[in-house]
Amino acid sequence: MAVIRASAERIGDRAARLARIGAAGTAVTRLGLTAEERRAHDLVARWLAALGARVRHDEAGNLLGRFGGDGAAVLIGSHLDSVPEGGRYDGALGVVVAVEAIEALVAAKAALRRPVEVVGWADEEGVRFGIGLYGSSAAFGRLPANVERRADARGVTIREALRALGLRGDPRRARIRRGAVRAYIEPHIEQGPRLARRRSALAVVSTIVGIAHARVTVRGRQDHAGTTPMAERRDALVAAAELVAAVEAAASARPETVGTVGEISVRPGAKNVVPGECVFSIDLRAPRERDIDATLRALRAGARGVDRRRGTTTTVDLVNRVPVTRLDADMRALLRRACGAAGVDAPDLVSGAGHDAVNPQLDGVPTGMIFMRSHGGSHSPRESADPRDAARAATALAEAVRELCA
Amino acid sequence: MAVIRASAERIGDRAARLARIGAAGTAVTRLGLTAEERRAHDLVARWLAALGARVRHDEAGNLLGRFGGDGAAVLIGSHLDSVPEGGRYDGALGVVVAVEAIEALVAAKAALRRPVEVVGWADEEGVRFGIGLYGSSAAFGRLPANVERRADARGVTIREALRALGLRGDPRRARIRRGAVRAYIEPHIEQGPRLARRRSALAVVSTIVGIAHARVTVRGRQDHAGTTPMAERRDALVAAAELVAAVEAAASARPETVGTVGEISVRPGAKNVVPGECVFSIDLRAPRERDIDATLRALRAGARGVDRRRGTTTTVDLVNRVPVTRLDADMRALLRRACGAAGVDAPDLVSGAGHDAVNPQLDGVPTGMIFMRSHGGSHSPRESADPRDAARAATALAEAVRELCA
Numbered sequence: 001m002a003v004i005r006a007s008a009e010r011i012g013d014r015a016a017r018l019a020r021i022g023a024a025g026t027a028v029t030r031l032g033l034t035a036e037e038r039r040a041h042d043l044v045a046r047w048l049a050a051l052g053a054r055v056r057h058d059e060a061g062n063l064l065g066r067f068g069g070d071g072a073a074v075l076i077g078s079h080l081d082s083v084p085e086g087g088r089y090d091g092a093l094g095v096v097v098a099v100e101a102i103e104a105l106v107a108a109k110a111a112l113r114r115p116v117e118v119v120g121w122a123d124e125e126g127v128r129f130g131i132g133l134y135g136s137s138a139a140f141g142r143l144p145a146n147v148e149r150r151a152d153a154r155g156v157t158i159r160e161a162l163r164a165l166g167l168r169g170d171p172r173r174a175r176i177r178r179g180a181v182r183a184y185i186e187p188h189i190e191q192g193p194r195l196a197r198r199r200s201a202l203a204v205v206s207t208i209v210g211i212a213h214a215r216v217t218v219r220g221r222q223d224h225a226g227t228t229p230m231a232e233r234r235d236a237l238v239a240a241a242e243l244v245a246a247v248e249a250a251a252s253a254r255p256e257t258v259g260t261v262g263e264i265s266v267r268p269g270a271k272n273v274v275p276g277e278c279v280f281s282i283d284l285r286a287p288r289e290r291d292i293d294a295t296l297r298a299l300r301a302g303a304r305g306v307d308r309r310r311g312t313t314t315t316v317d318l319v320n321r322v323p324v325t326r327l328d329a330d331m332r333a334l335l336r337r338a339c340g341a342a343g344v345d346a347p348d349l350v351s352g353a354g355h356d357a358v359n360p361q362l363d364g365v366p367t368g369m370i371f372m373r374s375h376g377g378s379h380s381p382r383e384s385a386d387p388r389d390a391a392r393a394a395t396a397l398a399e400a401v402r403e404l405c406a
Numbered sequence: 407m408a409v410i411r412a413s414a415e416r417i418g419d420r421a422a423r424l425a426r427i428g429a430a431g432t433a434v435t436r437l438g439l440t441a442e443e444r445r446a447h448d449l450v451a452r453w454l455a456a457l458g459a460r461v462r463h464d465e466a467g468n469l470l471g472r473f474g475g476d477g478a479a480v481l482i483g484s485h486l487d488s489v490p491e492g493g494r495y496d497g498a499l500g501v502v503v504a505v506e507a508i509e510a511l512v513a514a515k516a517a518l519r520r521p522v523e524v525v526g527w528a529d530e531e532g533v534r535f536g537i538g539l540y541g542s543s544a545a546f547g548r549l550p551a552n553v554e555r556r557a558d559a560r561g562v563t564i565r566e567a568l569r570a571l572g573l574r575g576d577p578r579r580a581r582i583r584r585g586a587v588r589a590y591i592e593p594h595i596e597q598g599p600r601l602a603r604r605r606s607a608l609a610v611v612s613t614i615v616g617i618a619h620a621r622v623t624v625r626g627r628q629d630h631a632g633t634t635p636m637a638e639r640r641d642a643l644v645a646a647a648e649l650v651a652a653v654e655a656a657a658s659a660r661p662e663t664v665g666t667v668g669e670i671s672v673r674p675g676a677k678n679v680v681p682g683e684c685v686f687s688i689d690l691r692a693p694r695e696r697d698i699d700a701t702l703r704a705l706r707a708g709a710r711g712v713d714r715r716r717g718t719t720t721t722v723d724l725v726n727r728v729p730v731t732r733l734d735a736d737m738r739a740l741l742r743r744a745c746g747a748a749g750v751d752a753p754d755l756v757s758g759a760g761h762d763a764v765n766p767q768l769d770g771v772p773t774g775m776i777f778m779r780s781h782g783g784s785h786s787p788r789e790s791a792d793p794r795d796a797a798r799a800a801t802a803l804a805e806a807v808r809e810l811c812a
Contacts, residue, residue, distance in 0.1 A: 192633030209632065213677060224784045225666035225689045226615065226758035227598030230658045237667055238654050241647035248644050252636045260631035261643055262677045264670060271619060271668045271687035273785070281677035283631045352632035378630045379679070 002108035004402070006100050006394035012387035014096045018043060018080070019088035027381040028088055032081035032123020032134060033061055033161045040080040040092070044120055047099050051106055053118065059167050060138035060174035061122035067102060068115030072182045074404045075117050075365075076101065076397060079124035079135065079356060086125075087383025089189045089374060093390055095120050097187040097372075100394035101401060110398075112405040114182065121356045128152045128161075136356035138174040140363035147171060183331060183367070183404055184360040187393045189385050190371040191353050191378035201389040202342070202396065203349035204335045205369035208358050209256075209285040210324035212292050216243065216303070219313045222268060222276030233274055237266050239312045240278035246302040247282055250295045256350055257286040257295055282316075287350040289324050325358045331368030334400055339370070342395035346370075353378070370396060408514035410808070412506050412800035418793035420502045424449060424486070425494035433787040434494055438487035438529020438540060439467055439567045446486040446498070450526055453505050457512055459524065465573050466544035466580035467528035473508060474521030478588045480810045481523050481771075482507065482803060485530030485541065485762060492531075493789025495595045495780060499796055501526050503593040503778075506800035507807060516804075518811040520588065527762045534558045534567075542762035544580040546769035553577060589737060589773070589810055590766040593799045595791050596777040597759050597784035607795040608748070608802065609755035610741045611775035614764050615662075615691040616730035618698050622649065622709070625719045628674060628682030639680055643672050645718040646684040652708040653688055656701045662756060663692040663701055688722075693756045695730050731764045737774030740806050745776070748801035752776075759784070776802060 021039045022030035030036040041063040045055045048065030055065040063080070066073065078094025098118045105112065121139075126132030129150045137143045148159040148171060159169035195203055220236035244261045251259030260283045266275040282299070286292045296318070303314040332348070339346035349371055361367035372389045376382035427445045428436035436442040447469040451461045454471030461471040469486070472479065484500025504524045511518065527545075532538030535556045543549045554565040554577060565575035601609055626642035650667045657665030666689045672681040688705070692698045702724070709720040738754070745752035755777055767773035778795045782788035 190633070191630055192635075193638065211632075222783075222786070224597055224759060225664065225668060226617075226691050226760070227596070227784060228664070228758075230654065230664055232599070235654070235666070237670065238650060241650035244644055244647040245651070248636065248641070258631065258634070258636055260641070260678070260680050262631060262672070262679050262681060263675050264643060264672055266668070266670055269669050272666070272689050273668050274666050275668060283678050285632050352634075353630060354632070377628075378633060380628070 002110065004104045004108050004395055004398045006104045006391040006398065008387040008391035010103065011096055011100050011390045011394065014047065014099065015088060015093055015387065018092045018096065022082065027085040028082045029084050029086065030082040031084070031128045032125060033128060033158065033165070037081045037122065038165055041120055044080065044095055044099065048118055051102055057167065058139065058174040060135050060171035061162055061165055061167060062135040062139060062174060063120035065118045066115055068112060071115055072180055073115040073117040074401055075119055075181050075184045076401065077119035077121065078186050078188055079121040081123050081125050083125050083127055083379045085381060086379050087381055089383055089385045090191065090378055091124055093189055093372065093385055094187040097390050097394045097397060101398040104394060104398045105402065110402050112402070114405040116401055116405060124356055129158055132354060133356055133359060136359040138171040139176045140359040141175050142359050142362065143171060181360060181365045184357065184365050185335070185368045185370070185397060185400060186355060186357045187370045187372060187397055188355060189374035190349070191374060194349060195371060195373035196375055198347060200344065200347055201373050201392050202339050202344045202346040203371040204332050204339065204346050205327055205351050205371055206332060206348040207287045207327065208325040208351045208355055209287050210289055210292050211320070211322040211354065212284040212296060212318060213320040214282040215317045215319050216280050216282060217315050218278045220276055223274040225272040225274055228274060234311045235274050236278040236312060237275040239306050239310045239314070240264070240280055242306050243299065243303060244280065246299060250298040251284065254286065254291040254295060257291045258352060259284045259295060285352055287324060322354060325361050327357065327361055327368055328366040331366045334403060335368045335370055335396065338396040338400040341399045342392045344392050344396065408516065410510045410514050410801050410804045412510045412797040412804065414793040414797035416509065417502055417506050417796045417800065420453070420505065421494060421499055421793065424498045424502065428488065433491040434488045435490050435492065436488040437490070437534045438531060439534060439564065439571070443487045443528065444571055447526055450486065450501055450505065454524055457508055463573065464545065464580040466541050466577035467568055467571055467573060468541040468545060468580060469526035471524045472521055474518060477521055478586055479521040479523040480807055481525055481587050481590045482807065483525035483527065484592050484594055485527040487529050487531050489531050489533055489785045491787060492785050493787055495789055495791045496597065496784055497530055499595055499778065499791055500593040503796050503800045503803060507804040510800060510804045511807065516808050518808070520811040522807055522811060530762055535564055538760060539762055539765060542765040544577040545582045546765040547581050548765050548768065549577060584770070587766060587771045590763065590771050591741070591774050591776070591803060591806060592761060592763045593776045593778060593803055594761060595780035596755070597780060600755060601777060601779035602781055604753060606750065606753055607779050607798050608745050608750045608752040609777040610738050610745065610752050611733055611757050611777055612738060612754040613693045613733065614731040614757045614761055615693050616695055616698050617726070617728040617760060618690040618702060618724060619726040620688040621723045621725050622686050622688060623721050624684045626682055629680040631678040631680055634680060640717045641680050642684040642718060643681040645712050645716045645720070646670070646686055648712050649705065649709060650686065652705060656704040657690065660692065660697040660701060663697045664758060665690045665701060691758055693730060728760060728764070731767050733763065733767055733774055734772040737772045740809060741774045741776055741802065744802040744805040747805045748798045750798050750802065
């Protein structure tokens with residue numbers, strides 16, 4: 001059995017070439033289902049074709065490059081879109097690593113008895129149409145109803161965007177039939193500080209956090225800021241400020257739980273008027289459902305207490321709830337061994353961000369993820385990763401594919 | 407000496423006629439330096455002319471109707487503009503009461519040896535150009551520099567707005583020379599609940615609160631809401647929420663002090679991003695300078711504490727500072743007597759709102775204000791007042807004018 005050797009140099013070169021598509025200064029803007037994303041697909045398609053793949057787009061706009069015959073395949077890859085003014089590595093590095101794993105397997109003349117397919121998921125970020133994990137949701141039957149009619153800010157629908165890309169306009173046709181995927185493995189940057197702090201190049205993802213998005217509306221009473229004594233106010237913002245603090249306290253009180261208020265607005269929003277209404281968002285995440293539920297309960301109780309003391313009326317509406325996704329135990333064990341073969345003692349890590357890997361796992365496909373160490377946060381031009389870490393991930397991925405396809 | 411009899415019926419009728427100018431449903435929108443405000447001026451001008459006044463506009467757009475000769479006059483009145491979707495009485499009722507005082511003096515054949523002038527100040531609310539108390543500031547030499555170049559949201563300058571009203575475009579020409587005004591008296595609704603609670607129709611204003619407007623910027627660190635542990639965040643909004651609570655606490659701790667955060671915004675303002683920056687307004691008011699100063703000091707100290715604990719960087723910029731204005735002691739005594747003659751034992755009251763009366767008082771003109779009981783708050787269509795209370799104010803004003811002009 002030949003030794004697998006992934007090339008950090010080739011990975012760095014390919015990542016840099018992808019980063020030029022949609023670049024402005026150091027930032028990358030390559031939104032899903034746009035011409036920029038398609039240019040990135042075309043570049044990856046050329047790499048895949050050069051390695052002998054049969055390359056195609058499915059009806060959702062996902063890029064697929066198949067090595068081997070028509071049977072059930074091992075699927076590897078990530079996404080090729082970015083957020084506005086994002087970085088070079090979120091998503092893109094995972095696809096480059098998947099291509100490199102194939103390159104290394106080909107160079108090692110590895111005997112694969114089953115097919116492998118490299119995927120570049122379309123529109124993972126969901127910026128243009130508001131539907132995150134769009135491409136993998138289409139492939140694994142988890143799209144929202146009537147998704148093709150969803151429109152972007154200019155009124156262009158997903159159907160029209162797909163037609164502009166030469167497709168028929170019905171993303172449901174991308175549904176992969178059950179049993180056609182034997183396993184899915186996604187390499188991705190960590191987007192957080194934990195691997196860097198542990199001085200570890202790679203991790204095996206154990207669980208992708210559950211997410212609850214809530215919208216909170218606090219109704220008080222609009223009053224003149226000069227003529228209304230403090231004791232007689234029902235200030236919606238002061239009440240909301242207590243709840244913002246409560247989100248921090250409630251999330252901090254539970255292990256691995258995070259809670260964020262990222263949007264807030266007041267009405268009428270004039271400096272000399274006591275706010276009559278305040279609306280804000282809550283994003284809660286945890287690797288255990290019970291921690292999300294308990295945090296939500298604590299916040300609802302906190303809101304009732306604030307309303308009682310302040311005479312306000314607060315409603316907490318749950319807008320979206322993504323379940324905690326525990327990745328396949330056998331795949332995790334396989335990836336841990338594969339990382340070991342690449343020279344890395346990879347710890348288990350919870351993912352605080354959502355990933356395309358949620359969709360195959362929830363559809364019954366054994367799914368695993370490899371995290372690569374990253375710096376500079378995420379969704380930002382400061383995001384960075386070391387091609388040598390990515391080469392270790394490519395080696396591990398190639399080892400895992402060789403084992404799965406043997 | 408004939409008895410002065412003001413008419414509640416006439417006041418109610420005139421207030422209703424004014425309220426139709428700029429009306430939409432129960433709300434009134436009559437912004438300063440617009441055609442609507444001018445229509446209100448024209449209506450009042452007809453009433454004044456019918457009573458024998460020489461009516462004119464000064465170069466700032468203030469309406470003036472003079473009774474008697476060219477000597478130093480007693481000036482009475484208020485403003486005729488409103489906020490967007492405001493009420494019928496804020497400002498307008500004071501002008502109607504001034505007209506009614508003249509009407510009652512004329513009917514009583516009162517012998518006035520000195521001139522009286524009724525004024526309708528232009529653009530007291532400062533909505534269109536951002537300059538509150540504009541007309542009275544022009545008359546008493548307190549306009550900001552280059553005010554004529556200030557533009558509204560459409561780019562129209564004050565100079566252009568004045569020219570559209572048939573004036574020359576230089577509001578500084580409205581400056582009243584020193585000594586030309588012997589006294590100024592402004593009747594105005596209270597815009598607060600205190601007179602209603604005391605079951606008193608009228609009050610004499612003792613002091614107009616000082617105001618400090620500050621703009622607070624909290625800088626933290628923008629982060630991914632999923633991948634950034636709670637303990638590692640520098641969340642600008644959570645820090646700001648502590649300061650919003652501190653504004654309430656600091657104002658509540660001092661007598662007659664109020665503090666309001668009426669505007670707040672976060673960047674980048676996405677539900678899944680930890681806010682990197684939060685900007686909010688503070689409006690602080692108190693009848694004693696030391697309470698404003700102490701509250702500001704407490705907030706700055708609070709901000710330093712938050713920054714130390716949270717790793718944020720907070721700046722508190724003082725945007726505007728209106729001094730506490732204590733109204734003339736002799737005028738207050740005169741108005742107390744005049745209210746007594748109108749059958750009202752008027753208490754002293756602090757004004758929590760700013761008023762045109764600040765400008766003559768700060769320019770050395772003996773100034774007094776009569777508050778009329780009002781309901782339903784202020785700057786709202788719910789604002790209401792009883793014409794019988796206004797008639798008592800008109801009687802008191804007429805008595806005061808008779809004494810000053812005897």
